[in-house]
Amino acid sequence: MRPFVRWFTALTAAVCALPGAPAVAAAGVPDARADDGSHVVAETTVDGDGRVLDLTVRSTGIGAYAMVRLILPQDWAARRWPAIYLLAGETRLQDYRGWSANTDVRQLADDAGVLVVMPGSGSAGFFSDWWNYGKDLALNQWETFTAVELPQLIDRGYRGDGRRAAAGLSLGGYGALELAARRPGVFRYAASFSGNVNPAGPTGELLTDAIVTSARLDPEALWGDRRREAARWEAHDPLVNADRLRGTELYLSAGNGLPGPLDAKLPIDVLPGAMLLEFLCGAQTTALAGRLRALGVPMTADLYGPGTHQWAYWQQQLHKTWPRMLQVLAS
DSSP states (O other), X not given: OOHHHHHHHHHHHHHOOOOOOOOOOOSOOOOOBOTTSOEEEEEEEOSTTSOEEEEEEEETTTTEEEEXXXXXXXXGGGSOEEEEEEEOOOTTTOOTTHHHHHSOHHHHHHTTOSEEEEEOOTTTOTTSBOSSSOTTSOOOBHHHIIIIIHHHHHHHHSOEEEEEEEEEETHHHHHHHHHHHHSTTSOSEEEEESOOOOTTSHHHHHHHHHHHHHTTOOTHHHHOOTTTTHHHHHHTOTTTTGGGXXXXXXXXXXXXXXXXXXXXXXXXXXXXXXXXXXXXXXXXXXXXXXXXXXXXXXXXXXXXXXXXXXXXXXXXXXXXXXXXXXXXXXO
């Protein structure tokens, strides 16, 4: 392991919380399958009024079970609904429960008239179909799960109407843009909050290696060796493929890694890792914003200066983007 990756992995471990156990199975699973046979095998009610569900999905693409938290709109059974997908960061940072545990998305969803879909992304799924993961292990096709299997299950089993927006934090921010570029039309709107949006670049490669290594996986299993498989790495890079984002409404945000107005309560032992992560993601986000401007691809950027890699800023960004996501889905 390279010295930087070893040091960075130790720092990110201070920022990250380990995931909890999956939900317990319950009855009431809809009889719906994705084209490849993926289906929900368990549905657990999380809240008292039955509008927050944890779904256990048997994914053909991943070759394993995946968890999804789903918030249903009021009067859910009355009609079909658009959906907002909130994408998780790497599991060591948070999992499918992270958005509902760390933001007020439940309150935002109460009167919004949308499904809110919050999938997990594995220990470091990268929202990608891994290239060299190993035939004796799970297939690890997280792009297929998030952009194909799950939308089919939501539309067929939970009254989705095919209109979708996506927002993600950290690795989920990368995922929102990655999927928008590689799967045009799946999302009408894609927002990245503090995303690793240039993984094929020098700092992005180090960050990508560190994230995969921290999950005790082989970085070369993702897209191969960076030098020998350069084209494969670049094919999964939103900055390299910025022109493919044309046609999707885009929102980018990040801080510069310096402590900002929302960092006063951040534990001192967490601060160095949160600063470094945001510095790297902020630089990549700034570069992507510049690239999109140069190409004439419309987007909105909030490069807000001081701020670190933590939930207080992502809660703020969720509030900034929520009204526009609803407008785009209503059009």
